[in-house]
Amino acid sequence: MRWHHGRTLAAGQVAEFKVWAELVRQSVGGLHVFLPLRDMGIDGVVHRLGDGAYTAVQVKGRTELTPAGQVHVTVTASSLRDDRALVVCVLVEEEQLGRVALVVSESKFRELAAHDMVDGREYLTAAFEMHGGGKSRWAPFLVERERLAERFGSAAVLIPERDESELLGVNRGREGFLGEMEVIRRLAEVEGLNLFRPFPDLETVEVLARDVDSGLFLGLQVKTAGWDREHAEERVYMRRSSFRPFPTTYVCVLMWDRSVNRFGDDCLLIPSSDVAGLARIEGEWLVLEVQPGSAHHRRLDVYRTELALLGRSVEGLLAAQR
Numbered sequence: 001m002r003w004h005h006g007r008t009l010a011a012g013q014v015a016e017f018k019v020w021a022e023l024v025r026q027s028v029g030g031l032h033v034f035l036p037l038r039d040m041g042i043d044g045v046v047h048r049l050g051d052g053a054y055t056a057v058q059v060k061g062r063t064e065l066t067p068a069g070q071v072h073v074t075v076t077a078s079s080l081r082d083d084r085a086l087v088v089c090v091l092v093e094e095e096q097l098g099r100v101a102l103v104v105s106e107s108k109f110r111e112l113a114a115h116d117m118v119d120g121r122e123y124l125t126a127a128f129e130m131h132g133g134g135k136s137r138w139a140p141f142l143v144e145r146e147r148l149a150e151r152f153g154s155a156a157v158l159i160p161e162r163d164e165s166e167l168l169g170v171n172r173g174r175e176g177f178l179g180e181m182e183v184i185r186r187l188a189e190v191e192g193l194n195l196f197r198p199f200p201d202l203e204t205v206e207v208l209a210r211d212v213d214s215g216l217f218l219g220l221q222v223k224t225a226g227w228d229r230e231h232a233e234e235r236v237y238m239r240r241s242s243f244r245p246f247p248t249t250y251v252c253v254l255m256w257d258r259s260v261n262r263f264g265d266d267c268l269l270i271p272s273s274d275v276a277g278l279a280r281i282e283g284e285w286l287v288l289e290v291q292p293g294s295a296h297h298r299r300l301d302v303y304r305t306e307l308a309l310l311g312r313s314v315e316g317l318l319a320a321q322r
Contacts, residue, residue, distance in 0.1 A: 015062075016043050018090070018097050019097070019101075019148070023148060026149035027154035032198050034198050035197060036194060037195045038195065042058060043059045044056075048152060050153070052244065056084070060088070060089045063091070071091050074125045075123070076122065077110065077122035082106055082215040085215065087102070087104055087106055088101055088103050089126060099144065102141055103142075114127075179222050179256065182307075183252055187314060189311045192211060193311065196210065204244050204249055207219070211319075216248075216322065220251070221238070221251045221252070223252070223254070224253075224255075224256050225256065226257075227255065227256070236253055236287070238251070238285065238288075239284055244272075247273065250269055251269075251270045265307060269310070269314075278299060288300070
């Protein structure tokens with residue numbers, strides 16, 4: 001029984017990554033995938049770079065057909081908590097996904113599925129064949145494998161890799177990584193947030209927060225400005241060609257004291273739409289001038305927030321979207 005359970009889990013993971021790979025391949029970078037840092041029911045979030053829209057996704061995979069030639073997918077009713085999230089049901093056939101996939105919102109899945117009660121728990125079952133058309137209630141939601149990205153409204157958007165170290169002459173990778181992990185730690189303190197990271201990390205948003213109750217999203221690009229006795233002012237660089245401002249995207253700047261290896265007590269939380277009016281353009285770069293270790297950040301003071309309250313601040317911004 002343990003072996004069977006492990007096999008089921010493995011099949012589910014294979015299905016998920018095959019779906020993510022298809023979306024990235026077919027969209028040529030127009031769709032980016034965020035994976036959860038904690039399992040709270042959503043397998044991933046698809047970010048459409050064309051307009052900044054986020055879609056929460058649950059992937060359900062099966063490795064064989066029923067004797068009637070159908071794919072049967074059964075889930076607990078309690079696992080469907082976000083009516084706007086999509087359920088993607090696929091058959092995994094050796095090296096690739098089956099010819100068609102079922103892509104349907106959780107609300108529609110709940111409406112169309114067969115309902116059964118077992119030991120006091122409600123289960124929902126979808127049964128579909130591996131071809132489009134027909135009179136099945138699921139037929140309108142069947143998508144050919146090669147058109148899967150179209151279901152997410154994809155459009156190719158080529159994103160160049162970001163590498164500020166070429167311009168700065170130093171490798172700030174460690175400080176940047178520490179900053180991202182600190183932001184994740186602070187947001188993780190808020191129970192109502194589910195956190196995601198992009199794979200691969202090629203776009204503006206580096207940490208994605210989802211309000212579990214409302215299903216709303218807020219993305220953060222994290223920058224770390226380090227300082228020591230010799231350097232009181234710091235420049236934060238963002239590549240213009242890959243920076244995409246959306247109302248749901250913010251830039252979070254942390255202050256790293258190199259002399260004692262700790263973060264400052266405050267940070268900056270800047271709406272991405274404000275960055276163009278605050279930054280200076282230097283060739284391919286948007287440049288923000290901050291003063292880590294100082295009591296003031298000039299024009300940026302209005303964006304200051306206590307680092308200890310970062311999670312609550314993000315929670316408040318999500319609440320304001322409702």
